[in-house]
Amino acid sequence: RTAEDFLVRIDSRFRGDSHPLGAGSVIQIRILIDRDVIHCARVLVRIDLHTGTHADAPFHMLKSGKKLAEIPLDKFIGKCKVLDLTDAKGRITENELKKFEISKDDIILIKTKNKIEAKFDMNFPFVDKTGAEYLAKKKIKTLGVDSLGVERDQPGHDTHKILFENNIAVIESLELSKIRRGSYFLIALPLKINSDAAPLRAVLVEDFCS
Numbered sequence: 001r002t003a004e005d006f007l008v009r010i011d012s013r014f015r016g017d018s019h020p021l022g023a024g025s026v027i028q029i030r031i032l033i034d035r036d037v038i039h040c041a042r043v044l045v046r047i048d049l050h051t052g053t054h055a056d057a058p059f060h061m062l063k064s065g066k067k068l069a070e071i072p073l074d075k076f077i078g079k080c081k082v083l084d085l086t087d088a089k090g091r092i093t094e095n096e097l098k099k100f101e102i103s104k105d106d107i108i109l110i111k112t113k114n115k116i117e118a119k120f121d122m123n124f125p126f127v128d129k130t131g132a133e134y135l136a137k138k139k140i141k142t143l144g145v146d147s148l149g150v151e152r153d154q155p156g157h158d159t160h161k162i163l164f165e166n167n168i169a170v171i172e173s174l175e176l177s178k179i180r181r182g183s184y185f186l187i188a189l190p191l192k193i194n195s196d197a198a199p200l201r202a203v204l205v206e207d208f209c210s
Helices: 129-137 158-165
Strands: 002-005 028-033 042-046 054-056 077-084 107-111 142-145 169-172 182-190 197-206
Touching: 054 182, 129 158, 158 169
Parallel strands: 077 107, 107 142, 142 169
Antiparallel strands: 002 197, 028 042, 054 169, 054 197, 077 182, 182 197
């Protein structure tokens, strides 16, 4: 049994024009107490809650949607499937997703050609409206992606809204470049914040039940 985390580390490299969210996403890490002075340390961190690997809550896109603290933890714990879509270019549609075995209550993680680094490729593959509708029809539990977001430049943010309206949790900015396709056990608990998003630490466990 092996466990490996596969998240984007949050550190001071997310700065200004190096981060697609712009100035608001700059991470401030400041030492409040110097260990050399009183033999302990305290650090203040200020970030946009959509920085690094994080979960989105329905409230992010739906006015009356649930905030993250209201989402059941079973959305972020359980058996999951990593789908290899590294050949995908642009939109990930229903037709691409139909090639895989997807069942009710699955946690689906989509691996693409993305590798999250300090400089982001804003032309990343994304799940389009038809892909989201297909996943909703399959009644999956959670969708995780290795890109900045589940969608890109779609007027009205259809992908997010379709997923949220069908009670599907969303995890964004995973680091799946070294993860093989297959079945795993996912543990990806977000901070309990009454907000539209929160950072999380994602761990995949192989052979969890063996």
